[in-house]
Amino acid sequence: MSKDANGGSHKSLLSIREHELARDLIRQGLRIAAIQSLLQHVYRTELSRIWREVFPGESPPAGRLPSGSASVIKTPLDSALAAFMLNEYLAIAVEPDLRVDIEALSAAWESCQDFLGGRNDYANREIRLEFYNINSLWLLARDYLAQKVQSERCQNCGSRRVRCIDWDIRSKLQRCPHCTLREMGG
Numbered sequence: 303m304s305k306d307a308n309g310g311s312h313k314s315l316l317s318i319r320e321h322e323l324a325r326d327l328i329r330q331g332l333r334i335a336a337i338q339s340l341l342q343h344v345y346r347t348e349l350s351r352i353w354r355e356v357f358p359g360e361s362p363p364a365g366r367l368p369s370g371s372a373s374v375i376k377t378p379l380d381s382a383l384a385a386f387m388l389n390e391y392l393a394i395a396v397e398p399d400l401r402v403d404i405e406a407l408s409a410a411w412e413s414c415q416d417f418l419g420g421r422n423d424y425a426n427r428e429i430r431l432e433f434y435n436i437n438s439l440w441l442l443a444r445d446y447l448a449q450k451v452q453s454e455r456c457q458n459c460g461s462r463r464v465r466c467i468d469w470d471i472r473s474k475l476q477r478c479p480h481c482t483l484r485e486m487g488g
């Protein structure tokens with residue numbers, strides 16, 4: 303074994319894998335600042351370069367990322383979709399209590415997009431794309447890790463729901479979104 307068997311070559315393999323992931327995530331719409339927080343071996347300038355390759359002639363979105371899940375979930379439907387997205391992620395993620403699993407993030411968003419198209423209970427409602435995107439999924443995964451978002455089962459209807467600890471106690475979102483949507487005549 304050469305001295306650097308665990309050093310140089312291992313590191314560059316990681317770097318190659320991270321570059322591939324970065325490209326997938328950029329294509330899926332994850333913001334550069336979010337990707338940068340998840341990868342250790344890809345620099346920001348490199349991410350910008352990949353971004354311009356994936357979206358020629360465009361510039362990466364400017365502005366700050368939302369502060370957390372609680373600030374992007376605004377309607378009962380957002381909340382129902384949040385539960386769906388987070389559960390897709392948790393079903394795939396390895397040790398989501400210990401880290402954000404970046405590969406699972408990409409795979410979960412892929413399956414969210416495939417799956418949702420065929421769901422009648424969501425198809426006839428207005429999905430807000432400002433919420434339903436991979437950046438919100440990243441916030442959910444990050445806040446789940448930080449224990450700011452919990453995934454639980456509604457005691458009334460049995461559906462999976464999320465709860466953000468930063469939600470105002472009087473917020474209508476404290477209520478199970480599935481029960482709320484059903485009442486609204488879904």
Ligand SMILES: [Zn+2]
Pocket residue numbers: 456457458459460461478479480481482
């Ligand atoms: Zn319910």
